[in-house]
Amino acid sequence: MSTWGIVGHKRAVSLLRRSVERGRISHAYLFSGASGIGKTTLAMTFAKVLLCASPDPPCNECRRCQSIAKGTHPDVRLLKVAAGSNEALGNETTAKTGKSRSIKIEQIRELQRDTALLPYEGQWKVYIIRNAEDMSIEAANCLLKTLEEPPRSVVLILTCADAKIVPATIVSRCQHVSLWPLGVEEVTAALRQRSGIAEADAKTLAHLSDGRIGWALNAAADSSIVGDRDDRLHKVVDVTGGSRTARFKYAEELAALFSRDPEAVYATLDLWLSWWRDLLLIKNGCHDMVTNLHMVTRLLEQAMKYTVEQLHGFMVEIESARSQLERNVNARLALEVMVLNVPQAYG
Ligand SMILES: [Zn+2]
Incomplete structure (x- = not known):
């Protein structure tokens, strides 16, 4: 069984792979798990699987896979938190208090305008909304419209650290996929293989990572x-x-x-x-x-x-x-x- 090149997260990968095999792709997913655990990597990989032109996706080599990896594919969009002060946020507030940055309603409106267009190529348009808990309440309410009546070709992938702080109205309309920390040995082995660092250093980082493979790979680099x-x-x-x-x-x-x-x-x-x-x-x-x-x-x-x-x-x-x-x-x-x-x- 292909792991799609993902380290760990076997349950999540097999769940997504089954939905592809059965042609039953959800219109919205919520990937939850600690920061650096691999949510965005999994989301980008899933986007490649949906769009890749090879018989065994993701090939990571075709033009589509490569432009997704570079962030330039027109059918895969990554929504980022708009940086700025409380002032720039205007009167929009986030579900989680104390936040000075958020995903704003204007970003969701723009996404909605984009979902109305047909895919540039292939069958799907994938939107990845990172840190969904950072959506302003206005943005979250606006997104509900898309979640209730998703255009046929649209797949939304929301990520969050903890599904409990994402508005329940959003969570209930998504297929929830939880990502759990990897074991120390799994992280150590992946670090040895992918970063080529010494066993002892890999072990130290694996312990520090608390099972967050993305964090560990970044820290190795x-x-x-x-x-x-x-x-x-x-x-x-x-x-x-x-x-x-x-x-x-x-x-x-x-x-x-x-x-x-x-x-x-x-x-x-x-x-x-x-x-x-x-x-x-x-x-x-x-x-x-x-x-x-x-x-x-x-x-x-x-x-x-x-x-x-x-x-x-x-x-x-x-x-x-x-x-x-x-x-x-x-x-x-x-x-x-x-x-x-x-x-x-x-x-
Ligand atoms: Zn490909």
Whole structure:
């Protein structure tokens, strides 16, 4: 069975392949899964399968496959989030709060005008809407029209990190395909094969990736990705052992960042969580499962200073800070409470 050249995601690929084989292509799909897990790659590959001229699609060699890969095929369009400030967003709001960027209603209207035209060649027109949770409410309502009465040749592929934050009216009109993290060994093997990096480096990246193959491949190609992550993680570790003043200052910095770039703060909270989850795993003797394997010495040293209850308790604090930010509670207050609740180390 062909995997379409996709690493992992066997269930998702076989579901899509069956729909092609049976000639029962849905007009709308929703691919959900963590950032960097491979949603866009799968969407682009599916577009190739639908349009490729070879008997065994996707061939990745024909003109259609190649122009899809380059983003120049007129029947495959990738909708991007419009960058800009809150001001540029006007009075459009996203379903998820705290966002300064969104997919705007004008982009959806333009898509709708385009769907009315016949495909340039072949049978399908594919529209990929990345990060569907970033649609403004107005844009989402507008898209509903297309989802309710899709033109015959149109296939919409929406992607999102979490289907729970996409409006239910949208989700219910899509075929939902969940993408789950890959295993450490699968990611390691793919990195060895595709990026040609050494076994030990591949293993480190595979652990850091949390099963997100796209993230791992990008990180293998660009060392600054891991470098930046390490800088932020070291700060987390320093703040953990730092004074009250240092913690307040850190919370203040993060809160300021939140108003400019909320996603960066959510990513930082993910780092906090990964560190404390690792401490808990080490404490429970599950060394193989830690994310930050390259900092195992530091983890071992810190894990000795906390009880299991303290580690559990603080992970709850991190989750609570996160959900408060999502609910638009005073960011600085939520972050201050979190850093002040870092448990007291003993020993
Ligand atoms: Zn092809």
